[in-house]
Amino acid sequence: MDSGVDGYACFACHNQKSLQPMSNNPGLLLDEFEELKRRILQSKWGHTELAPILAFPNEITMLIFNLACDRSRLLFRQRSTAFGHFEEQEQHISEGAQELTISHVCHAWREISLDYSVLWSTINHFPKSPVGRLTDRLTTYLARAQANLMDLWAHVSGLDDLQCLLKILQLCSSRWRRISLTFDEHSMCRLPTRTVQLKRLKIFRNLETFDIYHPGGVDIGVDIDLMTESGQICTMATIGPRLTSLRVDHRLFLQSLRLRAPKIHQNCLSHLQLESGSATAQRLPWSSFLLILAEFTKLVSLSLSSLIFDPPRRRPRIGEINAIVAPNLQYFRCADKEVAVWMWLYFRAPRLKFLTFNRVTLRDHHLRNFRYVVHDMHEQIFPSLETLTFANCFFHFVLSADGMRPIIDATRNITHLKISGSPSTLGAQETPIHWMSQVMPQEKVWPHLDTISIAWRRPIANADKEKPLANADTEIASVSLERMTERMRLLNQRCVLRTFNYLAREWKVKNHLQLPSVPGEAATGFWLTEWPPVDNTNFHWTSETSFAS
Numbered sequence: 375m376d377s378g379v380d381g382y383a384c385f386a387c388h389n390q391k392s393l394q395p396m397s398n399n400p401g402l403l404l405d406e407f408e409e410l411k412r413r414i415l416q417s418k419w420g421h422t423e424l425a426p427i428l429a430f431p432n433e434i435t436m437l438i439f440n441l442a443c444d445r446s447r448l449l450f451r452q453r454s455t456a457f458g459h460f461e462e463q464e465q466h467i468s469e470g471a472q473e474l475t476i477s478h479v480c481h482a483w484r485e486i487s488l489d490y491s492v493l494w495s496t497i498n499h500f501p502k503s504p505v506g507r508l509t510d511r512l513t514t515y516l517a518r519a520q521a522n523l524m525d526l527w528a529h530v531s532g533l534d535d536l537q538c539l540l541k542i543l544q545l546c547s548s549r550w551r552r553i554s555l556t557f558d559e560h561s562m563c564r565l566p567t568r569t570v571q572l573k574r575l576k577i578f579r580n581l582e583t584f585d586i587y588h589p590g591g592v593d594i595g596v597d598i599d600l601m602t603e604s605g606q607i608c609t610m611a612t613i614g615p616r617l618t619s620l621r622v623d624h625r626l627f628l629q630s631l632r633l634r635a636p637k638i639h640q641n642c643l644s645h646l647q648l649e650s651g652s653a654t655a656q657r658l659p660w661s662s663f664l665l666i667l668a669e670f671t672k673l674v675s676l677s678l679s680s681l682i683f684d685p686p687r688r689r690p691r692i693g694e695i696n697a698i699v700a701p702n703l704q705y706f707r708c709a710d711k712e713v714a715v716w717m718w719l720y721f722r723a724p725r726l727k728f729l730t731f732n733r734v735t736l737r738d739h740h741l742r743n744f745r746y747v748v749h750d751m752h753e754q755i756f757p758s759l760e761t762l763t764f765a766n767c768f769f770h771f772v773l774s775a776d777g778m779r780p781i782i783d784a785t786r787n788i789t790h791l792k793i794s795g796s797p798s799t800l801g802a803q804e805t806p807i808h809w810m811s812q813v814m815p816q817e818k819v820w821p822h823l824d825t826i827s828i829a830w831r832r833p834i835a836n837a838d839k840e841k842p843l844a845n846a847d848t849e850i851a852s853v854s855l856e857r858m859t860e861r862m863r864l865l866n867q868r869c870v871l872r873t874f875n876y877l878a879r880e881w882k883v884k885n886h887l888q889l890p891s892v893p894g895e896a897a898t899g900f901w902l903t904e905w906p907p908v909d910n911t912n913f914h915w916t917s918e919t920s921f922a923s
Contacts, residue, residue: 494518499528523551547576557588583619619645647677667698675705730763763792794829
């Protein structure tokens with residue numbers, strides 16, 4: 375079949391007589407050429423791959439605008455394992471509001487962007503921008519966002535910023551959905567008191583996520599109540615009826631707990647992370663930990679980023695132990711050494727799936743004295759536990775493996791064991807893998823275990839993954855492999871080993887073993903568990919730096 379172009383050419387050839395008069399009239403000839411071009415283009419439009427794109431639908435354009443204004447680099451869900459790039463990423467995203475740039479490109483884009491209310495529902499404030507500009511921008515953004523709730527990402531560089539933010543937040547207290555405040559590391563430690571009364575402040579009634587972080591902690595003193603700027607913001611956030619995700623300094627949280635009128639809405643809070651930026655900060659009494667478990671029954675995830683709680687004042691007797699049940703808790707991350715020791719007596723979580731210990735020290739004389747209590751109740755402690763993680767932990771069980779037994783009994787049902795850290799800080803006999811074989815074949819330790827993930831972080835001095843490991847690193851790697859092989863032989867049970875590829879190569883060379891090729895974790899970093907547990911936590915990326923291996 376002849377193409378449309380050939381047809382037009384033949385038509386022109388067979389109609390030379392009709393074209394002859396046009397040669398005397400250039401205008402008619404140009405009109406004929408234009409008609410020919412139109413018919414050629416019309417023929418090509420029949421093929422999708424040749425059809426020109428004259429304009430995007432507004433829905434597609436809005437989607438592109440939304441991607442251009444993506445704030446995911448502020449969230450830890452889109453984090454990079456190269457920690458040095460975090461500050462650069464945040465600085466890059468703060469250099470200018472992309473929605474403002476888009477709205478100034480042309481009249482068409484401005485019309486579309488101004489009609490797209492979601493584009494204006496997030497407002498950022500960083501130290502380079504004057505605080506006064508934030509007030510002006512907020513008025514504009516509120517109008518353009520229409521009925522959408524607002525998200526605020528603010529970096530606080532000083533007391534003036536904080537006071538201004540408090541006023542701004544109060545201007546439209548019912549419009550906030552997320553508030554994320556990060557303090558400058560060198561800003562201030564002690565916040566002065568104010569005379570503003572709590573009854574004059576407005577509650578954030580639609581707030582779902584509140585996130586406040588100070589790298590050095592917030593020193594609010596012992597006798598100072600909630601009359602601080604950060605304390606007031608925290609109070610107004612925590613008593614909001616729709617708050618589901620909260621990340622806050624543990625002392626501010628405790629003072630919010632003590633506020634009885636109005637009280638925190640325990641029925642909504644499902645994600646809680648307590649921070650303690652200062653190693654010398656005053657710790658909370660052990661009863662506060664039990665209070666959190668008892669009152670916040672809807673908690674799904676709980677994270678303790680550092681040493682927050684004091685131990686119990688005295689060792690309880692067996693008949694005096696009243697364990698607290700957290701009925702909905704599924705994810706628990708603990709970097710508090712006191713909680714790691716005492717939780718086995720006081721803490722029950724029937725739906726807990728992921729348990730992570732980070733930077734804690736476990737000693738046999740801490741746990742051995744109440745191992746029989748835990749053994750008798752192990753089926754009631756964490757019956758649904760699937761994944762147990764030890765990250766950068768130190769183990770000192772010099773006498774026997776009995777010190778580890780409370781942990782083994784309480785986590786009996788796990789199917790996945792994760793161990794990460796630096797081999798140079800551990801001995802070959804100081805890992806859970808060693809204890810698994812030490813009590814065999816008398817009993818099955820973690821009988822349902824089918825996967826072990828080992829992530830020994832290579833020291834910086836030996837960061838080249840093509841070079842052999844140091845002797846200490848090679849020793850612990852070899853011992854781990856030997857223990858796993860022994861376990862599989864005694865139990866006649868297959869177990870999957872996941873590790874870095876370079877570790878597998880070292881084991882092959884040293885032991886002349888033919889190991890199957892198993893894809894390892896990312897070579898640039900190892901993140902402990904799949905986190906966040908759900909998609910709506912939306913904390914700032916600094917929330918994960920305490921739990922990175």
